[in-house]
Amino acid sequence: MKKIKGRMDESILVCVYYGPNGERLIRRGHKLAQIMNCPLYVLTVDQKAYDEFDAEKSGYIERWEELCNELDVDEFIVRDNERSSVKAIKEVAHNLNITQLVIGQSPQNRWEEITKGSFVNVLLREMTFIDIHIVSIDRTLKSEDDTMYEKGVRGFLQEDGDTYKLRFTRSNDCLYEGIFYKEIGTDFNNGVFKFVSKKGKTCQLHITEDTVTAKMEEPPNIK
Structure with missing residues (x-):
């Protein structure tokens, strides 16, 4: 009550x-x-x-x-x-x-x-x-280790062989849609990609030069 x-x-x-x-x-x-x-x-x-x-x-x-x-x-x-x-x-x-x-x-x-x-x-x-x-609303994201990120932008996760690539254009090959936060002070697409899995779970992946460098918490389901 x-x-x-x-x-x-x-x-x-x-x-x-x-x-x-x-x-x-x-x-x-x-x-x-x-x-x-x-x-x-x-x-x-x-x-x-x-x-x-x-x-x-x-x-x-x-x-x-x-x-x-x-x-x-x-x-x-x-x-x-x-x-x-x-x-x-x-x-x-x-x-x-x-x-x-x-x-x-x-x-x-x-x-x-x-x-x-x-x-x-x-x-x-x-x-x-x-x-x-x-x-x-703050336009930057701050991590626990004090790394600063730029304002989040819409991105997509696409399978590329044994790994996954970050893309900024939607296509039929995109598995997930989410928000990419780029590290401040880098010329490459290094940062954090956040998205919600097909099971409704919030996932966070580290991106280095457009490539996922951390193991996915849930394997993509493309069926």
Whole structure:
């Protein structure tokens, strides 16, 4: 049984999209909810139907749901088959009596209007009496050994003999789609490739000059 929140006149909605920044937004919203001692909800919106989500999207949703359970979030909401993200957010906010909205500012996600300011302006027009918190997202990735990486870019993993090569163009030979983080200060494609396996498991591979140099945690299934 969930603990009854102290302030029911306030409620927070965190909007996340696919990518490594979703977890950070959820944790930010959770900290805000703890300070205000109020209900917390997490929402993700997609134009596709849920059963059409690929392995990467399904993996992110699974991880976010686990995190929401871990942080005792009141509800994790998936709105699929939506033509308008603003309309979906507005409906959820209205139904849950939301007073605080948390969104991320990053050019890598589908909330791309945020970077131009138009998305926020639409939200402000559509949802009065709601405070909107725009969280700036770091464009670099830092590893445990303090190695710094550039902003992640979309990449693909392709089988090449006994190993696997990093590619930046989709083809029928690509096994996985993910995000490549290039090491800062190198002229070659050295860095880290992150993707979600067909079993929904998040995997991380080290790349040296376009080639995977670490053993894959799960053998690719190309059937």
